[in-house]
Amino acid sequence: MIKFGLLLFVATVVSGDIIRPSFSSNSQSSFNQGFNSQPSRQGRQGNSLVSGAVDFSGCQNDPETGLCCVEKQETIQSIQKDPILECTHKNVEKCHYTYVTQFTPSQEEVCEENFEKICQVTFKQQATDETIKKCYRPLEKVCNGQGPEECRTVYESSCTTKYIEKQPGKFVGDTKCEKLPIEICGAGCVTEEGPEECHDKTITSLVDVPEELVPKLKPEHECTTFPQEVCNLKFSQPQKVDKPLRTKWCLDPTPAAPGETYDENNALGAPLG
Incomplete structure (x- = not known):
């Protein structure tokens, strides 16, 4: 005994x-x-916490929910891309015609007489057609059906070329490009650049044309150079960074409803130790 x-x-x-x-x-x-x-049952019946479990021994009453809660501060990995604004400066020359009055001076014997010229130039708007070349590389979506359904934004390049006549019979192309956002959705999708597509596009612009006045006006060609800025927003290579994550865990003291309990005697296999 x-x-x-x-x-x-x-x-x-x-x-x-x-x-x-x-x-x-x-x-x-x-x-x-x-x-x-x-x-074999010591792993579940001991008083020690399971790895990764929440310790509610120091929980405090939450006035919003009325439950006993604890707060945890964790660190998670996130993907970060920094925006980069890339700008290109160049000098652009614009030319126009100015009008100089042509007149014949006359002289009389009476030298006390003076002549004064008062002129005013009136402009009116006139529509002109201009042909530009528009090119872009379309982004084609390729999906393998693997992974979750997700949507993301990609940028498609689109460029326009305008030909300017610098000298009689000699044209120079002025090209400007921009990034157009496109949203692509699907499971396991990637984007690939397709072949470049180009077509001519005719646009109509308004220019100021002076009305014919008296006395006669003679056109003179004048050019002005001014700076032009072209900016493009792009993103840096994605990198993994650690970010803080604050979580709140609450303990619900409500007893289990009938049918929600589990009896080990009904298990098909032996308990895991």
Whole structure:
């Protein structure tokens, strides 16, 4: 009996269960069988926290929800891309015609007489057609159907070329490019640049043309050079950065509803230790 009581005390300390032995002739053998089957359940019945579990021992009452909550500060990895504004400066020459009055001076004997010229130039708007060349590289979507359904924004290059006559019979192309955003959705999709497509486009612009006045006006060609800025917004290569994440965990004391409990006796396999 002393040996049996000592074994009972050791089994109670190890497993954490309450054991009620029967004092029959085979009580010691049945106890040994129960003791040998207990180590497989020590992982779930101990008081230590499972790795990754939330410790609610220091929780505080949340006035918003009325539950006992704890807050955790964690660090997660996120993808970061820095915006880069790339600008190109160049000098552009614009020319126009100015009008100089042509007149014949006359002189009389009476030198006390003076002549004063007062002129005013009136302009009117006139529509002119201009042909430009528009090219772009379309982005083609290629999907393999693997992965989650997601949407992202890509940028498609579009360029326009306008030909300016610098000298009679000599034209110079002025090209400007821009990035057009396109949203692509699908599972496991990537984008590939297709072949370049170009076509001519005719645009109509308004220019100021002076009305014919008297006396006669003679046109003179004048050119002005001014700086032009072309900017393009792009992003740096994506990189992984650590960002803080604040989470709140709350304990709901509501008892389990009927049908939500689980009895180990109904398990198909042995408990995992």
